[in-house]
Amino acid sequence: MAIVRVPEQGRTLKTKEAITEYLASINIEYQTWTPAHPTSPTAPAEEVLQTYKKEIDELKARGGYVTADVINVTKDTPGLDAMLAKFSREHWHDEDEVRFILAGHGVFHIHPRDGGAVTAIEVESGDLIRVPRGTWHWFDLCTDRQIRAIRLFQDAAGWTPLYTDSAVETKFEPVCFSTTYLA
Numbered sequence: 001m002a003i004v005r006v007p008e009q010g011r012t013l014k015t016k017e018a019i020t021e022y023l024a025s026i027n028i029e030y031q032t033w034t035p036a037h038p039t040s041p042t043a044p045a046e047e048v049l050q051t052y053k054k055e056i057d058e059l060k061a062r063g064g065y066v067t068a069d070v071i072n073v074t075k076d077t078p079g080l081d082a083m084l085a086k087f088s089r090e091h092w093h094d095e096d097e098v099r100f101i102l103a104g105h106g107v108f109h110i111h112p113r114d115g116g117a118v119t120a121i122e123v124e125s126g127d128l129i130r131v132p133r134g135t136w137h138w139f140d141l142c143t144d145r146q147i148r149a150i151r152l153f154q155d156a157a158g159w160t161p162l163y164t165d166s167a168v169e170t171k172f173e174p175v176c177f178s179t180t181y182l183a
Helices: 016-023 047-052 053-063 080-087
Strands: 003-006 010-011 029-032 066-072 097-110 117-124 127-133 137-141 147-153
Touching: 010 016, 016 029, 016 117, 047 053, 047 066, 053 097, 080 127, 080 137, 080 147, 117 127
Parallel strands: none
Antiparallel strands: 003 010, 003 117, 029 127, 066 147, 097 117, 097 127, 097 137, 097 147
């Protein structure tokens, strides 16, 4: 389950109820999914999409998503640092960013445009997050440098990050919070 931190307020949220309520207050949707038929961590993308078909179809109908895929990033992914550099700067998209985490860990930092406190959300297997279009945010992998996720898109061509050039991300450490990743 996710861990949410609001560094400027010294807050850490670890219960599903507290996380869901707080994230909803900043317009971020959070859910956890349990598959009806679990798949192996190395299952082919088609099998994963079929396993979560019911949940994916519900999200598609509710959010206008037209396609779903599975992304698998590991420390051995060619060009990983260049790929991560695109997402570790504050940016926004003209469509929602929807991720259901199958394996690995990452941290989404959300920067509310109304001047609210930056919120860090560490996601792991079983977490679904929807970052609405126009939301200022950035993303970092945890030290395991692995994430496997189902992605949903409203435009079959995907989205392009649009950078804010605020450099706010330089004020926050790309650190994961679970005890597995703390030094």
